[in-house]
Amino acid sequence: MKPKIAHATLHDVAELAGVSHQTVSRVINDSPRVSENTRQRVLEAIQQLNYQPNHTARALATRRSLTLEIVTFGVGYYGPAQMMGGVERAAKARGYRLFFSNLDRLTYADMRETVEDLKRQQVEGVVLIAPVRSVLYEELIKERNNIPVVQLATQKDVTFPSIIIDQHLGSRLATQHLIDTGHSSIAAISGPLHWNDAAARHEGWLDTLQDNHLNPVNWTEGDWSAASGYRAAHELIDHGAKFTALVIANDQMALGAILALRERGLRIPEDVSIVGFDDIPEASFFDPPLTTIRQDFSTLGEQSVEYLVEIIADPQSAAGQRVLTPRLILRKSHR
Amino acid sequence: MKPKIAHATLHDVAELAGVSHQTVSRVINDSPRVSENTRQRVLEAIQQLNYQPNHTARALATRRSLTLEIVTFGVGYYGPAQMMGGVERAAKARGYRLFFSNLDRLTYADMRETVEDLKRQQVEGVVLIAPVRSVLYEELIKERNNIPVVQLATQKDVTFPSIIIDQHLGSRLATQHLIDTGHSSIAAISGPLHWNDAAARHEGWLDTLQDNHLNPVNWTEGDWSAASGYRAAHELIDHGAKFTALVIANDQMALGAILALRERGLRIPEDVSIVGFDDIPEASFFDPPLTTIRQDFSTLGEQSVEYLVEIIADPQSAAGQRVLTPRLILRKSHR
DNA sequence: AATAATCATGTGAACGTTCACATATAAGTT
């Protein structure tokens, strides 16, 4: 019995219910200013026509889109993917829809494109996953037509709205634990240092060694991949580095390094202790199970939406950086 | 010198350039029907006012939103995350924006919510990552207000527009290879069987054994996680299963299984051969490097957008299922 | 030189909502 009107409008419903379009509008917006009697009649008409409010028209009229955008760099990576999940969940809970935009490369053209898009989009706020050091982000922030932006995984102590996990602290936790358990030759495999988290973790390692009057033995830079961890570990040994422990900037590289060390006849943890970062779900099943610094990326994503919503409600409340704390998870890759 | 009008409109630009709004509209839409002279004048005004066309208004007037939606189940998993990346890339290349919606649980309420949202959204098409067997998807498809939908990772031989990777074939590739290299006791750890890919892989394994007149030795079901692979391998042995090879439905479970087997004193590949599925980037750095069936999820995502765009252009062209082929990648976890 | 065709521009009404009012009826106060 459902008349198949392509898309019923407010007016179609009004006509069928014998009221004005405004009354229908009141019904769908839960206005108290409408009698129970007519409300029922309208509801029935809505049902009968399978009416759904047109979001576009509504956005145009109210000048509110109820839409957020997430701009991410590298969906392929574990961290960003987890953050996205968190952002989506929180956005949905708050009644916002989510545009999704990924940057594969941080080129000027791609960034430009993204900025222009943002301006056209009628978006109420942006979660920017900005894990890499780049002036392009600043450009985006400046040119964004006053749309609130919350940055994730950016640099520490930055003054604009942002949330980070304290990587320096995380690295300190890892390194200090190794020192406390008797190690004094602690090498490192860092992430790509133009990534904020990689840089912070690296400095945390350096600072902790310094505080304990230890020399930074040796380190190399990887690219987050297991392949690069494998190469890095081999390199370290090739260059004659002596170490009894290894701080590795993420779990994937740790996996690669474990394989390399084994190839070199080194046992873990007997000959070298390892601690990683992230605590990916697989980390417990490395051989040996990996001691690592857990990052709650998903919560990070959720909180970014909370923050954003606060700013949207009151732009004055846009105040600085919030910081989450990582946690050392002890398993069997160290002693 | 830039006057900071919150949002300049077509009319603001028209006034400044001394033309009608329609002329400005022509300019921004690259209509040939405008003299070079006035085009310049308009362009200048646009620049000066920092004008950006309002996407919402345009969508309302043209009844085209230039927006696609991706509905996914489990961003946390490797496959879906990769597909998303592909979808985003292709959508952007085609000039479409992308709404992102994730389902954490396949409950009626969540699905209902998603369907209602779709109807309101003014979206031109939907990529539905539907890796799990559920009637709820059918509901979504039926009630979608005639919006084109392309399903990914759904069941084989289904008649609506969809793209899958041939998991049955993949499993056949894996199992047959083991048989060809001399194995006759081939056990399996499957994924959760209500997942389409898991079911297809499982059947592929069964069918291949049957074709070769071998008995399916034994198998257990995991949940894709490394933890479940670990448990499953232990279980298999606890139950007295005898096998010289193991087909494991994804690489993460393979990782867990490898650890379990080693704990039981079994060497890989000397005592048991292993082949996984997916070829996650870490698979080369398992110990031993994992032989596995590579899935090109990212291409799958891209192609879904191509298909969707075809359907949008010509709804008649919505025809059936397209199939991609997986590939066996030989490494060192078998012999 | 007159007529037709082309080009450059303008005008007003859509698109489907909400917003700011205006109006009519009912109920409450003095």
Next chain:
DNA sequence: AACTTATATGTGAACGTTCACATGATTATT
């Protein structure tokens, strides 16, 4: 009984575009 107040509804103009058409100026055709 007259006057205020509250309640239920309707009216027309926004929102910022595009669309369909109308107009006037230029150029081409016979």
